[in-house]
Amino acid sequence: MNSISTQRSFQPDSQFQPVDLTKAGAPAVRFNNIKKTYTMDRVEVDALADVSGSIARQETTFITGPSGSGKSTLLNIMGLIDQPTSGELFILDEDVSRLSDKAAADFRSEHIGFIFQSFNLIPVLTVGENVEFPLLRRVKSASERREKAEQYLDSVGLADLIDRRPGEISGGQRQRVAIARALVTEPTLIIADEPTANLDSKTSLEIIALLDHMKSEFDTSVVICTHDTSLITAGSATINIIDGHTA
């Protein structure tokens, strides 16, 4: 139904330059010697130490590891909501390791969709408005935004809940709304941080299957961070992080 367009209407105004999505063969994400150090009580702690790897385009990749291993830190760096202490990060061969705050925001708006563990829907907005919300920066027409929201809600099977508030639907439904919200901007990359942690096992499997399906349908790459290895789908790539290193 939707394919990644080669020409984006959104033109950021600062350091960020639109990525040429026609670069065939380049991985969606490539990271080299990523190091992330936190200072806690004057003691430096390495959350990630020289982590390297890549995320293939239009594939689902799982980042696994025990709690506190650094998998969420790697995911945050890939999602450009955190910066590495050192190392390089490329998304579709563009160096995005040191983008300014504005440029990082512009890049996220254009290329990255987020799915959170606690869904993080805006409680005062309806389901439809939540899905429309990321389009505010790029689509001026309210009717166009509404149309897109309906389209993506339909694709996750929730078109009939469009006027409900997040508080009026189940956890599984909220996560589906979050998936629609992540997809509505037609991103290059979807970052999902423990997307099933607050769901029962049956719903969790449904959500993972839905993400896997959406990856194919919308030509996007999906990175799922989870500590539950039972969710890993057959044939998916896996990056295992233990104590800040790739295992």
Next chain:
Amino acid sequence: MIWKIAFRNLTKNARRSVTTAMAIGIGGFAALLFGGFVTSIWFGVQTSMIQEQGNLQIYRQGYLEFGAANPDDYTIQGWDEVAALLASDPVLNQQLAVITPRIDLAGVAGNAQTGNSKTFIGSGVVPSQIDEMHKWDGWSIGQVSPASGLTDQVLDGVVIGIGMARMMGMCGPLNVADCQDRPVDEDALTEVETDFTSLVNDEAEITDLREGSVERPQLNLMAATSSGVPNIARVGIEAARPQAIRAIDNAYVMMHFEQARGLLYGDSQEATTLMLQVANPDQVDATKDRIQEVLDRAGLDLKVFHFTEVDPTFNRIFGMFTFMFIVVSIVLSIVIVFTIVNTVSMNVMERVKEIGTIRALGFRKGFVRALFLTESALIGLFGALIALSAAVVIANIVNSAGVQWTPPSNATPLTVQLMVLDNPLFAASVVGLLILISVVASVMPTFKAARLNIVESLQRA
């Protein structure tokens, strides 16, 4: 959508929003009522003064600077010709409602019956024209001053201050309420009779100008003519009226213009000033310029002044109340600022995760700032609407109650009119200011919200 989010967040925390809006509303309500009162002063006191003195006054050049030392050197000679000149100008003829002369004078007043005498300060006016001036209501506020108490036909009639009546021992004869006569000094009476009163009685020019004037309490006035010769008149007191300032009340005598002219200048057409009333207050400045132009063209050594240039009382009264209004407004603004800061800070604290989510979804810091500032603007607007509604209701109640107060410049009280909507610019300014204060007050917590670390925000429970 940003307005939608802002509005829904306010309704979500309805109790907090209402409390904050009420705080803004009460502050705005106080500012509107006090401002309405100050507006009322602006119109009311100004109207009173224009009714007494006119909008504009013409003096001989240098009178305001040096006239007090020697007023006779600074009189307008041939005032009637000047008045005719102004009245004949086609532009001024349309704008000027009244042109009337006034003579300011001072001297000694004495009551031969009681032996009391004291200095007086007074003015000579044309009664019918003064009464016409008292009807001026350029801003249509329904304020009219009482008639002067003098008539054109009674040339020897005077109106004196209550204090003057007391000093002269005339409270009883004039039936003045709450006024006790100064005790009669028998020795002084003898002395006065032999000096002052006998001088009056001997003065050949003194004639009773009205038939039957003996029925009125009488006063003898002595003043120096322009040539320095003492001149004396016997006048009949028509009424005693309170004056705004005690020192003036104790010495005030208002008399017919012809009486004052006879005392000081004889047949010469001289006057201290020409008072001019402009029908439309919006045309005062233009009229002033036109008058000066006409006077200069005629080669007259005269200058026209706005009444506030001659008498600074209005500016002082209005300045005092404006200053009070500013101080009160600042205090209210501080209260509003703290309330808003508290409310927005709580909103930010409760929505840290939402802020992190919005930022992660690709919105810049500016969007977060705009979101919270919009909420503050909305709450400011609600508060302002509460303030405006309450102020209009209370102002109507107060205005219909007919409460009176006496401003420092007035001898007679004015009816309190809280002019909230009568000055739409003021009401709109207060509403705008409340919204602005609400927005400005929330800048700090809003910027703090926008600077939150995205990862840490998303980890918040």
